[in-house]
Amino acid sequence: MADTICRTLRDGGLEGEHAPALTIKDSKASPFGFDVFNYVLTQLSNYILAGKSQSRGLVVVAYSRSPSFYVDLLKRRGIDIASSHDWIHILDCYTDPLGWKNWLIDKDISQEASSLSSFCQDVRNLDKLYSLIIEQGKGLIGQGKDRFSIAIDSVSEMVRHASISSVAGILSNLRSHDQVSSIFWLLHSDLHEIKFTSVLEYLSSMVASVEPFNQAAFGQRVDLENLSMLEQNFRKGKFHVRFKRRNGRVRVMVISMFLYFCGECADLLYRKSSYIYFTPLLV
Amino acid sequence: MATTKPRLSSFSRNLSAVSSSQTPGVKCGPNGTMFVSSGIADLDRSLVMVMEDAEAPHHMLLLRNFMSQGLVHGQPLLYASPSKDPRGFLGTLPSPASLKHDKSRDRESEQEKGLRIAWQYKKYMGENQPNFDSHRDNKQDYCNEFDLRKPLERHYFTRQRVNCVGIQDSKNLAALQEHCASFLAQHQRNDGSCALAGRIAIQSLCAPQCEHSNMDWEMLSFIKSLKGMVRSSNAVVVITFPPSLLSLSSTKRWQHMADTLLSVAAIPDEDKELAKLLSGYQDMVGLLNVHKVARLNTQVPFILEATTFSIKLQKRRFLVLECLNQAPVDGSSGSSYGTSGSCSGSSKAGTLDF
Numbered sequence: 001m002a003d004t005i006c007r008t009l010r011d012g013g014l015e016g017e018h019a020p021a022l023t024i025k026d027s028k029a030s031p032f033g034f035d036v037f038n039y040v041l042t043q044l045s046n047y048i049l050a051g052k053s054q055s056r057g058l059v060v061v062a063y064s065r066s067p068s069f070y071v072d073l074l075k076r077r078g079i080d081i082a083s084s085h086d087w088i089h090i091l092d093c094y095t096d097p098l099g100w101k102n103w104l105i106d107k108d109i110s111q112e113a114s115s116l117s118s119f120c121q122d123v124r125n126l127d128k129l130y131s132l133i134i135e136q137g138k139g140l141i142g143q144g145k146d147r148f149s150i151a152i153d154s155v156s157e158m159v160r161h162a163s164i165s166s167v168a169g170i171l172s173n174l175r176s177h178d179q180v181s182s183i184f185w186l187l188h189s190d191l192h193e194i195k196f197t198s199v200l201e202y203l204s205s206m207v208a209s210v211e212p213f214n215q216a217a218f219g220q221r222v223d224l225e226n227l228s229m230l231e232q233n234f235r236k237g238k239f240h241v242r243f244k245r246r247n248g249r250v251r252v253m254v255i256s257m258f259l260y261f262c263g264e265c266a267d268l269l270y271r272k273s274s275y276i277y278f279t280p281l282l283v
Numbered sequence: 284m285a286t287t288k289p290r291l292s293s294f295s296r297n298l299s300a301v302s303s304s305q306t307p308g309v310k311c312g313p314n315g316t317m318f319v320s321s322g323i324a325d326l327d328r329s330l331v332m333v334m335e336d337a338e339a340p341h342h343m344l345l346l347r348n349f350m351s352q353g354l355v356h357g358q359p360l361l362y363a364s365p366s367k368d369p370r371g372f373l374g375t376l377p378s379p380a381s382l383k384h385d386k387s388r389d390r391e392s393e394q395e396k397g398l399r400i401a402w403q404y405k406k407y408m409g410e411n412q413p414n415f416d417s418h419r420d421n422k423q424d425y426c427n428e429f430d431l432r433k434p435l436e437r438h439y440f441t442r443q444r445v446n447c448v449g450i451q452d453s454k455n456l457a458a459l460q461e462h463c464a465s466f467l468a469q470h471q472r473n474d475g476s477c478a479l480a481g482r483i484a485i486q487s488l489c490a491p492q493c494e495h496s497n498m499d500w501e502m503l504s505f506i507k508s509l510k511g512m513v514r515s516s517n518a519v520v521v522i523t524f525p526p527s528l529l530s531l532s533s534t535k536r537w538q539h540m541a542d543t544l545l546s547v548a549a550i551p552d553e554d555k556e557l558a559k560l561l562s563g564y565q566d567m568v569g570l571l572n573v574h575k576v577a578r579l580n581t582q583v584p585f586i587l588e589a590t591t592f593s594i595k596l597q598k599r600r601f602l603v604l605e606c607l608n609q610a611p612v613d614g615s616s617g618s619s620y621g622t623s624g625s626c627s628g629s630s631k632a633g634t635l636d637f
Contacts, residue, residue: 016374168491169451176367198527199491202337248339248568248594249552 002036002255005206005241006043012054012147012181019175022184023200026210030237032257033210034064034153035276037186041070041151042077044182048087048149049079055181057140057148059133060090063157067092067117068110081112089136090117097123097161123161126170137179147181150174155200156188164196171203204244210257211238329513329577330506332541335487335525339549341569341594342523344431344602346484349521351376351429353482354439361446361466361483363459365490369447372486373440377429380601432600450488456495456505459485463509467516481518483509488524499533506540542577547594561593561607569594571604 005022013019024040026033041060047053060070067090074088075081090113095101099121120132137148152158159167174180189197189209201207213236236258243251257276335342353360354376362369439445448462463483470481488506489496496502506522513520526534526546538544548570551557558564571592578584589606597603 165491165494165496168496172365172451172490172492173367195528195530198337202491202525202528242338243552244338244549245552247596248341248549250338250549251552 002039002239002241002257003043004243004253005208006040006047008206008243009040009044009149009182009184010047010053010055012149018205019177019180020182020206021171021175021204022182022206022208023187023204024184024208024210025187025189025197025200027188027190030210030212031188032237032276033186033188036208036210036239036257037151037153037184038073039276040184042074042079044149044151045074045077045079045088053149053181054147055149056146057087057089057137059137059140059148059150060088061093061120061129061133061150061152062090062117063093063097063123063152064154066094067113071110071113071116081116085116087140088116089140091120091129091132091136092117093120093123093129093157095119096121123158126158126162126166130170130173133174134177134179141179147179149181150183152183152185154188155185156191159192159196164199168199168203171200175203206244207242209240211240213237213256329519329542330510330540331519331521331543331545332537333521333523334538334544334546335523336546336548336569337525337527339547339569341547341549341571343486344594344596345545345547345571346486346521346523347376347431348429348602349482350484351378351435352427354435354444355379357444359444359446359466359469359481361448361462361481362486363448363450363462363484364486365449365451365493367449367451369449370440373445373447374434376435376439377431378433378435380428380430428601430600431596431602450485450495451490451492454494455498456501460505460508464512467512467518470516470518481516483513483518483520485520485522488522489528490525491528496528499530503533503536503540506537510540510542538574541575544573544575546572546574548572563593563595563605566595566597567593568596570607 008020009022011020022040024033024036026036041058044053044055045058048055048058060067062070070090071081096119118132118136120129122128133150137150141148155167155171171183171185174183185200187197187200236256239253239255239257241253241255243253245251333342333345350360350362350373352358362372364372366372446462446466448459450456450459453459466481466483489502509520524537526537529537550564550567550569554564561567571594573587573590573592576587591607592604593607595603595605
């Protein structure tokens with residue numbers, strides 16, 4: 001069922017329609033938004049490589065992880081990196097977002113990643129960022145009527161450097177660009193006022209919220225009674241999706257989500273190898 | 284022709300005798316007001332505000348009908364939108380429904396008039412069959428129904444008739460105010476006679492991509508000044524806005540500013556509970572609520588018989604509003620329920636019917 005959102009992004013928008021836009025929203029109660037983002041990124045990449053999607057390329061706007069992270073992620077998921085410069089480009093807003101470094105050391109990112117990425121050194125100028133995204137996207141798909149998709153790994157980071165109206169402006173302009181097939185972004189809702197979350201929900205056609213499995217356990221004092229419930233919240237969550245359908249109706253889905261940690265790497269702050277599974281919620 | 288207007292209250296404006304309007308789509312109403320038909324009857328007031336639902340685009344259906352009707356009847360239009368290409372929206376405006384469709388609906392409503400069934404849901408659009416004014420425009424019979432699948436012909440979009448304004452890139456609302464002021468100045472009222480009426484449609488006024496969206500007091504004073512300007516003109520203004528993006532106090536203030544206040548709402552898809560509660564759920568796309576209806580130059584409030592309507596797209600082409608909360612008819616009196624403005628309708632034309 002979570003594949004429904006991936007398929008919607010895969011299928012893209014009709015002629016003259018705004019591109020489908022997904023907000024992935026999480027909070028500290030259930031901090032799995034980034035895993036969901038990686039899941040959607042991987043799925044969409046697979047569709048693009050298989051030629052099954054409307055889009056022919058993917059531009060990743062990386063604020064919270066370096067391009068090397070994404071290269072490693074795709075490699076681990078078995079995606080061919082060698083030919084990646086044909087279909088993926090990473091805009092690096094992570095290494096030097098404010099242009100503080102006079103020169104960028106080669107060691108900052110790996111060789112592989114540097115061939116797939118370019119730097120953005122002024123994330124405050126969203127008009128410039130918009131032009132960069134469109135330019136890189138067009139570079140991937142060439143001339144003609146093809147389209148590309150966009151992934152923004154955190155609008156929470158984006159809004160740190162720019163106003164809400166300019167973030168809303170760039171997202172709305174990207175959605176309405178003829179050559180953008182679909183767009184998705186991650187949001188950590190508890191970092192912002194409700195207004196910013198409402199703005200992003202207004203701008204998106206799908207809102208996927210990651211919620212704690214045991215709502216009652218969150219925020220309480222840790223003791224033996226609720227420890228197991230709290231532990232559960234760090235391995236499971238609820239995935240709540242609202243789709244705005246073309247006919248104006250809203251479709252709601254709620255499913256379970258399991259996080260599986262591979263090997264010994266279970267560091268919640270920087271999960272290098274975790275997988276996410278979705279199952280229907282048994283009520 | 285001499286007509287006695289029904290006295291609705293102790294107060295009524297002294298009127299010089301005004302003959303029925305020469306301008307199609309404009310009708311003289313009680314208390315010296317002029318009604319401009321907006322495509323959906325009973326919304327004909329100076330400042331209409333529509334509260335959007337962030338999850339559904341139903342306000343666009345209302346705007347499309349409003350704009351199309353104005354253009355079809357030669358009424359100049361000013362359209363403001365936060366999109367990069369506001370003019371592009373004109374391509375989605377619907378064409379008037381074909382005559383063939385109208386005739387079949389006429390036959391249906393003739394049959395229905397004879398029925399005395401309690402709480403039947405009559406099609407809202409069906410009751411407002413146009414009362415063909417003898418002074419109607421030669422080119423186009425007065426039209427209330429539009430076919431959403433057929434785009435409006437391009438010759439209606441001439442620059443003289445349609446002015447499109449983008450509001451995303453402006454620093455503030457001064458430019459939009461200027462556009463509205465010059466548009467309305469062309470449609471000033473003169474001693475009760477009507478010059479050609481105009482229409483202003485402003486879509487998503489507080490859209491988040493606009494820089495003015497966080498200037499609460501600027502937006503409020505823009506609305507206030509627009510309302511003042513439109514009072515002395517022969518125009519109607521429709522503004523849509525998403526209340527979820529405003530603070531609660533701002534939302535309340537905007538609601539108070541409106542002469543007529545509507546809201547649209549999305550309905551959940553594949554909801555079995557709702558399907559049991561509402562007949563015709565399969566055809567519904569959303570809901571329309573009427574919160575306030577303008578009463579100009581009078582202190583008598585307008586008590587609505589029905590405030591909630593379902594929005595349906597008949598054959599995916601025609602916007603149809605059906606009321607949901609109609610009470611059962613009192614069978615003993617033998618007359619159908621309600622006056623103009625209610626869904627059941629009556630065989631004689633109400634004061635607000637066009």
